[in-house]
Amino acid sequence: MTASTRLDETERVNESPNFPLRVVDGLTLPPEYRKALRPGEDWMDANSFPRQLPRYFYEIPSWDTAMKIELASHFLLWEFIQVDVREAPPLRTFPRYVPCAITLLAVCLERFREAVGTLVHISANGGYRSPSHRFSKNATPHAWGTAANIYRIGDTYLDNRNAIERFSLIARETLPGIWTRPYGAPTGYAEDHLHLDLGYVLSVPRDVKS
Amino acid sequence: MTKTESKATSANPASPRERALRHQIEKIEKESGAKAIAVALHDSETGFQLHYHADRWFHAASTIKVPILLGVFAAIDRGELLPHSRVHVRNRFLSVVEDIPFRVEAGRDSNSAVHNAIGKMMRVDELAYHMITTSSNLATNLLLGVIGPASVNETLRQLHVDDGIELKRGVEDELAFEKGINNMVTANGLLRILVMLAEGKAFSPALSRRMMDILHGQEFNQGIPARLPKAARVAHKTGEISTVAHDAGVVYLPKRKPYSLVILTEWDPSATGRLRTIAAISQTIYELLTQGPELKDE
Numbered sequence: 479m480t481a482s483t484r485l486d487e488t489e490r491v492n493e494s495p496n497f498p499l500r501v502v503d504g505l506t507l508p509p510e511y512r513k514a515l516r517p518g519e520d521w522m523d524a525n526s527f528p529r530q531l532p533r534y535f536y537e538i539p540s541w542d543t544a545m546k547i548e549l550a551s552h553f554l555l556w557e558f559i560q561v562d563v564r565e566a567p568p569l570r571t572f573p574r575y576v577p578c579a580i581t582l583l584a585v586c587l588e589r590f591r592e593a594v595g596t597l598v599h600i601s602a603n604g605g606y607r608s609p610s611h612r613f614s615k616n617a618t619p620h621a622w623g624t625a626a627n628i629y630r631i632g633d634t635y636l637d638n639r640n641a642i643e644r645f646s647l648i649a650r651e652t653l654p655g656i657w658t659r660p661y662g663a664p665t666g667y668a669e670d671h672l673h674l675d676l677g678y679v680l681s682v683p684r685d686v687k688s
Numbered sequence: 689m690t691k692t693e694s695k696a697t698s699a700n701p702a703s704p705r706e707r708a709l710r711h712q713i714e715k716i717e718k719e720s721g722a723k724a725i726a727v728a729l730h731d732s733e734t735g736f737q738l739h740y741h742a743d744r745w746f747h748a749a750s751t752i753k754v755p756i757l758l759g760v761f762a763a764i765d766r767g768e769l770l771p772h773s774r775v776h777v778r779n780r781f782l783s784v785v786e787d788i789p790f791r792v793e794a795g796r797d798s799n800s801a802v803h804n805a806i807g808k809m810m811r812v813d814e815l816a817y818h819m820i821t822t823s824s825n826l827a828t829n830l831l832l833g834v835i836g837p838a839s840v841n842e843t844l845r846q847l848h849v850d851d852g853i854e855l856k857r858g859v860e861d862e863l864a865f866e867k868g869i870n871n872m873v874t875a876n877g878l879l880r881i882l883v884m885l886a887e888g889k890a891f892s893p894a895l896s897r898r899m900m901d902i903l904h905g906q907e908f909n910q911g912i913p914a915r916l917p918k919a920a921r922v923a924h925k926t927g928e929i930s931t932v933a934h935d936a937g938v939v940y941l942p943k944r945k946p947y948s949l950v951i952l953t954e955w956d957p958s959a960t961g962r963l964r965t966i967a968a969i970s971q972t973i974y975e976l977l978t979q980g981p982e983l984k985d986e
Contacts, residue, residue, distance in 0.1 A: 560808075560809060562773075562774045562775050562776040562809050563769060563773040563774060563775055563812070563834060564776075564834070599807060601776070601778070601807040601808075602774070602776040602777070602778075602807065602808055602809045603776045604807075629806065629807035630807055635806070635807075637779070637806075663788075663789045669780070669789065670778065670779065670780045670791075671807075
């Protein structure tokens with residue numbers, strides 16, 4: 479094998495031929511997007527610790543694209559980007575932007591799905607939502623694309639202590655390092671869904687130049 | 689005057705038609721066993737009006753959904769919402785009492801469509817339709833969660849129809865109910881909104897028509913429409929809890945302008961015949977408005 483052949487193979491690996499979304503640097507987006515996404519900015523969490531928001535995003539050109547792209551065998555991109563009228567207006571129309579770490583979340587959910595053996599449903603506003611979303615009060619991993627609110631698993635609605643705690647335990651046993659919100663009504667708890675997240679993970683794809 | 693007191697008669701001398709109507713409503717009220725009845729009527733054909741205990745305050749029950757509908761369309765008019773804007777369907781709300789969470793019981797909503805969408809999203813116009821036509825409490829609280837009670841109250845003020853309407857909270861907030869924090873209405877308050885809608889003066893003729901279309905879809909028809917002729921079309925909203933039964937709507941009859949009618953009633957929890965009483969009053973009003981010239985106003 480010649481040196482030039484090895485170089486060609488390396489380039490092909492980095493092209494990610496099966497993942498067609500373009501990576502964009504949030505700092506180069508138009509002002510209305512930068513205002514809503516706040517790329518690379520610090521954002522205080524509930525304990526007043528600064529957390530750096532994602533800077534790199536996948537650009538989703540259309541809903542049709544989101545409906546077609548598999549992030550994992552049983553999870554399509556659209557499932558992670560359902561937001562309602564509380565999301566900032568520029569982020570409710572296409573092109574949409576989602577942090578690159580969303581792919582890591584999808585892999586985790588795929589493992590979780592294997593463990594529970596049935597369909598896992600992410601709720602509206604329960605995948606990626608921007609720091610400008612009206613539900614985003616403190617730095618929430620939802621704005622990093624690393625959190626999911628699961629409202630239903632198979633035919634079981636996660637709206638009671640038994641269901642939430644049972645599946646929470648499965649998630650923690652299956653996914654090392656995963657965090658699940660405890661059952662309960664006060665702020666910081668959840669009583670009508672299972673919240674799980676990977677924390678404030680930043681993903682910078684290899685083909686990012688800066 | 690307290691929230692439950694009112695004047696039964698107007699200051700102006702009553703016309704023969706008004707005297708006849710009052711007499712018949714008093715008779716129905718006496719025979720029904722209701723604790724209180726209020727009626728407000730505005731006939732766009734003749735200009736005739738009746739205000740029978742029409743400033744007495746009642747628990748609004750689901751008639752409060754008419755002002756909320758107005759608040760939703762105000763947000764549409766301002767461009768803050770679109771009819772097809774999507775809303776996350778989630779059955780978790782915070783009481784006005786100490787922000788304690790509560791849920792809307794699925795069994796108390798006659799419509800399962802909204803409950804079946806939990807976790808997903810529904811359009812604003814779909815929720816508005818379910819809020820009115822099958823009185824979905826879940827749809828109501830979801831819409832109120834998006835626009836907020838303060839926004840609805842501000843809309844009522846701007847449209848000068850806030851007198852006689854007190855919106856304080858969403859529906860099925862039992863903690864608030866126990867503390868006496870309730871949505872309240874008077875017959876005159878609801879009548880002002882209905883007349884505005886019927887005349888196409890809420891935001892624009894087009895938006896008024898869309899709200900009237902939703903009210904025309906009402907599926908609970910045992911009150912005002914029950915004893916009217918089949919040709920009558922009624923755009924209306926009912927409201928019923930253990931102690932009140934109401935109906936408020938606009939009645940469209942062939943070859944004449946519509947009349948707007950609000951009937952509010954209060955009962956002992958064990959009382960029966962509530963909707964029958966509303967239907968009887970509605971029938972009486974229909975007959976007096978459409979009969980011959982002998983009872984025309986002076």
